[in-house]
Amino acid sequence: MADTPEFDVRVADALIAAEIAAARDFYGEDANGATALLPILHALQARFGCVPAEAVPLVAEGLNVSRADVRGVLSFYHDFREAPAARHVLKLCRAEACQARGCERVAAHLASAHGLRPGQTRDELTLENVYCLGNCTLGPAALLDERLLANLDESAVDALILGLKESGS
Amino acid sequence: MSAPRVYVPADAAALSVGADAVAAAIAAAAQARGIEIQLVRTGTRGMLWLEPLVEVDTADGRVGYGPVNPADVASLFDAGFPDAGAHPLGLGRIDALPWMARQQRLSFERVGVIDPLSLVDYRAHGGLAGLQHARDTGADAVLQQIIDSGLRGRGGAGFPAGIKWRTVAQAPGPRKYIVCNADEGDSGTFADRMLIEGDPFALIEGMAIAGLAVGADRGVVYLRSEYPQAIAVLRRALALARADGLLGAHFDIDLRVGAGAYICGEETSLLESLEGRRGQVRAKPPLPAHHGLFGRPTVVNNVLTLTAVPWILRHGGKAYADFGCGRSRGSMPVQLAGNVRHGGLFECAFGITLRELVVDIGGGTASGRPLRAVQVGGPLGAYFPESLLDTPLDYEAMAAAGGLLGHAGIVVFDDSVDMAAQARFAFEFCALESCGKCTPCRIGSTRGAETLAKVSRGIAPEANLKVVEDLCTVMTDASLCALGGLTALPVMSAIRHFREDFGP
Numbered sequence: 001m002a003d004t005p006e007f008d009v010r011v012a013d014a015l016i017a018a019e020i021a022a023a024r025d026f027y028g029e030d031a032n033g034a035t036a037l038l039p040i041l042h043a044l045q046a047r048f049g050c051v052p053a054e055a056v057p058l059v060a061e062g063l064n065v066s067r068a069d070v071r072g073v074l075s076f077y078h079d080f081r082e083a084p085a086a087r088h089v090l091k092l093c094r095a096e097a098c099q100a101r102g103c104e105r106v107a108a109h110l111a112s113a114h115g116l117r118p119g120q121t122r123d124e125l126t127l128e129n130v131y132c133l134g135n136c137t138l139g140p141a142a143l144l145d146e147r148l149l150a151n152l153d154e155s156a157v158d159a160l161i162l163g164l165k166e167s168g169s
Numbered sequence: 170m171s172a173p174r175v176y177v178p179a180d181a182a183a184l185s186v187g188a189d190a191v192a193a194a195i196a197a198a199a200q201a202r203g204i205e206i207q208l209v210r211t212g213t214r215g216m217l218w219l220e221p222l223v224e225v226d227t228a229d230g231r232v233g234y235g236p237v238n239p240a241d242v243a244s245l246f247d248a249g250f251p252d253a254g255a256h257p258l259g260l261g262r263i264d265a266l267p268w269m270a271r272q273q274r275l276s277f278e279r280v281g282v283i284d285p286l287s288l289v290d291y292r293a294h295g296g297l298a299g300l301q302h303a304r305d306t307g308a309d310a311v312l313q314q315i316i317d318s319g320l321r322g323r324g325g326a327g328f329p330a331g332i333k334w335r336t337v338a339q340a341p342g343p344r345k346y347i348v349c350n351a352d353e354g355d356s357g358t359f360a361d362r363m364l365i366e367g368d369p370f371a372l373i374e375g376m377a378i379a380g381l382a383v384g385a386d387r388g389v390v391y392l393r394s395e396y397p398q399a400i401a402v403l404r405r406a407l408a409l410a411r412a413d414g415l416l417g418a419h420f421d422i423d424l425r426v427g428a429g430a431y432i433c434g435e436e437t438s439l440l441e442s443l444e445g446r447r448g449q450v451r452a453k454p455p456l457p458a459h460h461g462l463f464g465r466p467t468v469v470n471n472v473l474t475l476t477a478v479p480w481i482l483r484h485g486g487k488a489y490a491d492f493g494c495g496r497s498r499g500s501m502p503v504q505l506a507g508n509v510r511h512g513g514l515f516e517c518a519f520g521i522t523l524r525e526l527v528v529d530i531g532g533g534t535a536s537g538r539p540l541r542a543v544q545v546g547g548p549l550g551a552y553f554p555e556s557l558l559d560t561p562l563d564y565e566a567m568a569a570a571g572g573l574l575g576h577a578g579i580v581v582f583d584d585s586v587d588m589a590a591q592a593r594f595a596f597e598f599c600a601l602e603s604c605g606k607c608t609p610c611r612i613g614s615t616r617g618a619e620t621l622a623k624v625s626r627g628i629a630p631e632a633n634l635k636v637v638e639d640l641c642t643v644m645t646d647a648s649l650c651a652l653g654g655l656t657a658l659p660v661m662s663a664i665r666h667f668r669e670d671f672g673p
Contacts, residue, residue: 026387027387042428072447077427096544096580101507136504148181
């Protein structure tokens, strides 16, 4: 994942306006409410690495909804973050099919050998839990940024983290 | 004569075990040896233990090699590749492999076969014949075919699709919607993802037929954010379909990406999310068929329901209904997952037993240890012990055995599993993903996890298991939707069938 730019009001406003226009274009009068809200939040996060607090009033004003409405949506969905993650994000699947293939061992190893627990960041890597990536026969699975990984075990995780450290330095 | 075609999957599961590197190695080796080939990226055949699976055309049909590592590519060419030479990784004709030969691939007939982003390939393999038939015969005839097919909602609830469509068709209003639920959040399921990545035009065609049948000119696909590859493929397929005129003012589709909330797989919560709100479930009635997206009459169907439609229109509702058993007609794409030796996608008529699927077809556990439990239907599905494996796969039989078919994901566990931990996880998952609207789900899930933790610590196990059972009854009877309402299934089935695991 590339370094994300500082928050910029004009850029944010342009992203918001573009998503509202796209929703109006497709849904017509049905788009009068907050229809564009999720696409807006995705666009802001893709651009700035998170949806910072400064963006909330801009989104609310653009959609003509309350700030509370925006904050409520922002906090409901697991994907959205209000502060940027590290350069890389590893989402480890903890759901049943990966449990049956040993994901709990991988999670324990990440904690004991690398000091990484879900929600924590270390050495430019943020670890998060995710529940199903659709790779249920080749687990334990994880998503490293947008790359799907398979058959993770202790040594695969060690190699992965070493690789990230080397590429970062 | 054109260069021979070499097929390498670009499905997310195949990519996760290195399919891109294999494709690159094949292209480089062909160039270095001065051999002309045409490299085609496909979906996956669903034999995921063989990925990356490389195929070539021969006079006898497609022949495969797998699993191929980049390091194997040189020896493949030494053996005469892309002519189908003998090689230790050679599998022979793909269609003749038992895994493929035993299936009835209706919805997945093109997945793994064609270039998913080629409308030429799609048409050459029967694509758009269903839509053409629908246009020729009109909305009433389409509704009748869907009713005759006996197609039921493949997302899990199993509601007859034809009845739902007819309700929307008869509802008054200037605007109606077709909403495709592609929020495939159940662990152990990946059929929606495979289909979208392997044959996206089938979904587009199915939605266009649904639009024609009910009088809707707008469709929406709600696709989960955990599937970046499927998002990319569908986005490109929609652009190609628009350029081709398949989509346009008469019927168009918006792709909306979810944001990591499992509950948005519940249809009313999904509609809330599309409208830009927290994904909290709506009380029913009113049904989405009457009062759905933006209050308009709306068909909400799963990916697999909609992609069964082109086949039904092409071959007739009766031909589809000829597959299956009882009130479960047609075929079901079963997903074999977890600790299973041969996992993947297996589409077959209803009526096959769990044992045939897990033992005969799946080959038992991947670890080689004894099988202890299978969970059918995702995190809200029951755990079955070995003794119940002769249950046939159909909606009614699964319910009679105390479970549900759901989205037909089967997760296999070996004897190292701690069933008390699995039961506790079911409560914890419900607590994590509860939308918070109703009390039994929001509070019950947390209290349930705490109470099972007490059981595991040996604190009044009998009394506390009774509390769990009471709690499950309340959650089942009083929750607003299936999340709270079905969490009792994994919990109580684990307690019932694996009582020995519940204690200190």
